[in-house]
Amino acid sequence: MSKVRTARRDDPNDRVLDAAAALFRARGFAATTVREIAAAAGILPGSLHYRFATKESLLIALMERAVDHATAAVRDAVAGCRDPLERLRLGLCAHMRILLSGDDAIYVLLYEWRSLTGGPREDMVRLRDRYEAFWDGLLHRAAGAGCLRDGVDLSLLRLFSFGAINWAAQWYSPEGRRTPDQIADAFWTFAGLGVLSDNARSGNITEIAGSLAAPGALRNEEP
Amino acid sequence: MSKVRTARRDDPNDRVLDAAAALFRARGFAATTVREIAAAAGILPGSLHYRFATKESLLIALMERAVDHATAAVRDAVAGCRDPLERLRLGLCAHMRILLSGDDAIYVLLYEWRSLTGGPREDMVRLRDRYEAFWDGLLHRAAGAGCLRDGVDLSLLRLFSFGAINWAAQWYSPEGRRTPDQIADAFWTFAGLGVLSDNARSGNITEIAGSLAAPGALRNEEP
DNA sequence: GCCGATGTTGGCCGTACGGCCAAACCGGAG
DNA sequence: CTCCGGTTTGGCCGTACGGCCAACATCGGC
Numbered sequence: 001m002s003k004v005r006t007a008r009r010d011d012p013n014d015r016v017l018d019a020a021a022a023l024f025r026a027r028g029f030a031a032t033t034v035r036e037i038a039a040a041a042g043i044l045p046g047s048l049h050y051r052f053a054t055k056e057s058l059l060i061a062l063m064e065r066a067v068d069h070a071t072a073a074v075r076d077a078v079a080g081c082r083d084p085l086e087r088l089r090l091g092l093c094a095h096m097r098i099l100l101s102g103d104d105a106i107y108v109l110l111y112e113w114r115s116l117t118g119g120p121r122e123d124m125v126r127l128r129d130r131y132e133a134f135w136d137g138l139l140h141r142a143a144g145a146g147c148l149r150d151g152v153d154l155s156l157l158r159l160f161s162f163g164a165i166n167w168a169a170q171w172y173s174p175e176g177r178r179t180p181d182q183i184a185d186a187f188w189t190f191a192g193l194g195v196l197s198d199n200a201r202s203g204n205i206t207e208i209a210g211s212l213a214a215p216g217a218l219r220n221e222e223p
Numbered sequence: 224m225s226k227v228r229t230a231r232r233d234d235p236n237d238r239v240l241d242a243a244a245a246l247f248r249a250r251g252f253a254a255t256t257v258r259e260i261a262a263a264a265g266i267l268p269g270s271l272h273y274r275f276a277t278k279e280s281l282l283i284a285l286m287e288r289a290v291d292h293a294t295a296a297v298r299d300a301v302a303g304c305r306d307p308l309e310r311l312r313l314g315l316c317a318h319m320r321i322l323l324s325g326d327d328a329i330y331v332l333l334y335e336w337r338s339l340t341g342g343p344r345e346d347m348v349r350l351r352d353r354y355e356a357f358w359d360g361l362l363h364r365a366a367g368a369g370c371l372r373d374g375v376d377l378s379l380l381r382l383f384s385f386g387a388i389n390w391a392a393q394w395y396s397p398e399g400r401r402t403p404d405q406i407a408d409a410f411w412t413f414a415g416l417g418v419l420s421d422n423a424r425s426g427n428i429t430e431i432a433g434s435l436a437a438p439g440a441l442r443n444e445e446p
Numbered sequence: 447g448c449c450g451a452t453g454t455t456g457g458c459c460g461t462a463c464g465g466c467c468a469a470a471c472c473g474g475a476g
Numbered sequence: 477c478t479c480c481g482g483t484t485t486g487g488c489c490g491t492a493c494g495g496c497c498a499a500c501a502t503c504g505g506c
Contacts, residue, residue: 450504453500457498462494465489467485473480
């Protein structure tokens with residue numbers, strides 16, 4: 001295991017990928033030059049070309065490493081638990097920890113896949129879909145076990161949750177007053193229990209049900 | 224009013240901004256060339272330069288128009304209502320409608336502000352902060368009126384909600400089976416009532432409370 | 447019908463990018 | 477010591493970018 005760690009740290013390839021991830025995150029893929037990446041990795045542009053023939057191949061390698069990393073972490077996190085609801089929570093915490101761990105590659109994976117085109121893009125979409133399908137499985141199990149309210153649209157729940165969670169990568173700061181686990185726990189409570197008070201819950205139950213039954217009934221623009 | 228509409232449609236400046244927004248959304252700011260923008264707007268590069276001296280000024284104008292548009296829409300939507308909770312809901316619907324209306328500028332505003340640097344970047348951050356402060360006000364009022372559970376962290380609630388909502392711009396498709404209002408309503412219900420069943424709610428209440436009281440207690444990596 | 451202002455044209459310029467390569471370098475095997 | 481494959485070097489090349497401009501078109505006001 002220390003061998004893996006050392007290999008990861010010393011492998012020049014990984015040094016390059018780390019440097020590229022940091023730059024892609026800070027400036028975006030298209031706005032980053034291969035010269036900058038080489039300089040950040042402590043090598044010359046020619047050496048970078050020897051390891052990664054094109055800038056795109058660098059991005060692909062970066063993203064594949066990131067999705068492998070995330071998938072493995074979440075799988076490991078839930079592996080030792082059988083309770084469907086607790087598995088969800090453990091996966092959520094693991095995802096959040098990976099996302100906010102300072103691994104810029106995850107951020108790049110989330111927000112830079114537009115920079116890929118053609119085959120590589122489809123490959124990445126496929127990988128992402130596999131990751132999302134894994135989450136759908138977790139949600140489906142929890143719903144099957146009766147942990148979720150009836151009528152909860154699982155695909156919408158996943159989309160909203162991914163949005164809320166992944167957005168944290170934009171505002172989280174290691175110097176902030178919340179740890180990744182605290183953030184994950186707060187989200188878990190919000191999503192699980194809702195934010196309405198018992199008061200508002202009962203007082204507006206018909207209104208809420210009504211707005212569900214007749215969505216979009218209210219338009220007060222262009223009166 | 225038809226005058227405004229016509230002006231908006233015929234103003235060559237706006238035609239340019241619309242074309243630029245579509246391209247920035249599809250390919251990103253740095254990966255889009257001014258020649259492409261000019262071609263999409265039906266003019267030559269030189270004419271584009273006459274209207275916007277630099278590509279960055281184009282992005283800034285685009286974003287300012289977008290944030291003005293969004294701010295006005297949300298303000299209008301809640302203007303006619305006094306109930307704090309309903310104001311929240313109306314604002315949410317308006318925000319979602321703007322976001323998914325096909326106005327690429329909003330998308331660009333959300334995901335391309337990294338491309339700005341220096342003064343313009345700070346200006347945009349300030350504008351965005353004003354928009355977020357407006358939402359904080361709505362949330363604060365609702366909490367003050369007793370509509371929200373005690374102990375709900377309003378700033379976290381806003382961050383999570385913005386994440387979930389804005390992420391919809393990534394997956395929403397006009398050809399999909401859900402309208403923006405349906406999506407907004409679904410989110411409103413999720414966030415308001417939570418997704419846990421009464422069963423899981425009562426069965427795990429201590430566990431949930433525990434994970435709230437001692438966040439991050441669970442670590443099952445590196446055993 | 448002239449005139450100034452507003453807008454357009456098409457091409458030019460300096461720059462810096464991504465990609466490439468021939469030569470040099472290095473460390474370990476024989 | 478020699479050799480050889482893997483690796484690094486530093487610079488070169490074609491391209492296409494953002495920005496610029498002088499000449500030209502258009503058109504409403506007088």
